[in-house]
Amino acid sequence: MTVSAQLERTHFVVVGAGGLGCPALLGLSAAGARRITVVDPDRVETSNLQRQVLFSVSDVGRPKADAAVWRLRQRIPALRADAQVRALSPDDVDSFLADLSDDAIVLECTDDPHLKFALNDGALRHGTPVVIGAALGLRGQCIAVRAGGACYRCIYETPPDDLPTCASAGVLGVAVGLAGFVMASAAVSLCDTAHARETTGTLLAFDVRDGSMQTLSPRPRADCPACAAAASPRFPTLQATA
Ligand SMILES: [Zn+2]
Numbered sequence: 001m002t003v004s005a006q007l008e009r010t011h012f013v014v015v016g017a018g019g020l021g022c023p024a025l026l027g028l029s030a031a032g033a034r035r036i037t038v039v040d041p042d043r044v045e046t047s048n049l050q051r052q053v054l055f056s057v058s059d060v061g062r063p064k065a066d067a068a069v070w071r072l073r074q075r076i077p078a079l080r081a082d083a084q085v086r087a088l089s090p091d092d093v094d095s096f097l098a099d100l101s102d103d104a105i106v107l108e109c110t111d112d113p114h115l116k117f118a119l120n121d122g123a124l125r126h127g128t129p130v131v132i133g134a135a136l137g138l139r140g141q142c143i144a145v146r147a148g149g150a151c152y153r154c155i156y157e158t159p160p161d162d163l164p165t166c167a168s169a170g171v172l173g174v175a176v177g178l179a180g181f182v183m184a185s186a187a188v189s190l191c192d193t194a195h196a197r198e199t200t201g202t203l204l205a206f207d208v209r210d211g212s213m214q215t216l217s218p219r220p221r222a223d224c225p226a227c228a229a230a231a232s233p234r235f236p237t238l239q240a241t242a
Contacts (some may be wrong), residue, residue, distance in 0.1 A: 025182025149201020
């Protein structure tokens with residue numbers, strides 16, 4: 001199957017339609033994705049408009065998931081997109097992942113570290129690839145997780161107790177925008193048999209101050225409980241490269 005055919009077939013599930021999710025959705029749709037679900041419980045606020053680039057003044061007060069789907073369909077009428085106006089909690093992750101098809105890739109675009117760990121662990125258990133991103137200040141990062149490579153928990157082990165948030169520490173719009181596009185690029189790479197293996201477990205970290213981009217390929221941690229519980233990937237392209 002060609003990459004473009006796999007992109008059209010893949011169900012991209014974007015959790016969080018904020019500063020990361022908006023550019024990730026634009027990147028996915030520009031790359032050729034044609035099946036997208038957007039999950040977010042919040043409504044658009046005026047203060048969101050600068051960084052959350054899918055929304056405009058007329059969207060203020062609407063659920064972000066609905067507004068994002070509407071905007072994507074305006075750009076690409078053939079897009080099969082649906083909205084889930086809901087909060088995904090760490091406790092819901094297993095049932096959420098169990099309902100996804102074998103063609104699903106999840107993009108974790110929230111600013112909730114507990115949800116990032118829960119989706120990392122759950123996605124490994126269910127064999128669903130997940131791309132996890134973050135941006136803070138002038139820096140951003142992204143990792144694509146599936147069995148066989150280092151996972152988010154291999155690198156960070158546990159959620160931090162006192163991680164600063166974008167609200168408390170600030171984030172430059174261009175940093176979070178770049179992180180979202182990098183996440184879309186990583187998700188697209190998972191659809192490409194030629195690049196899926198090298199993308200898996202690779203941590204991309206950038207700093208917009210000096211324009212640096214680091215590509216780190218840590219080994220899976222031998223005592224990582226998430227990796228120990230990992231199932232074989234359900235995703236077609238990854239089955240071929242597992
Ligand atoms: Zn791990």
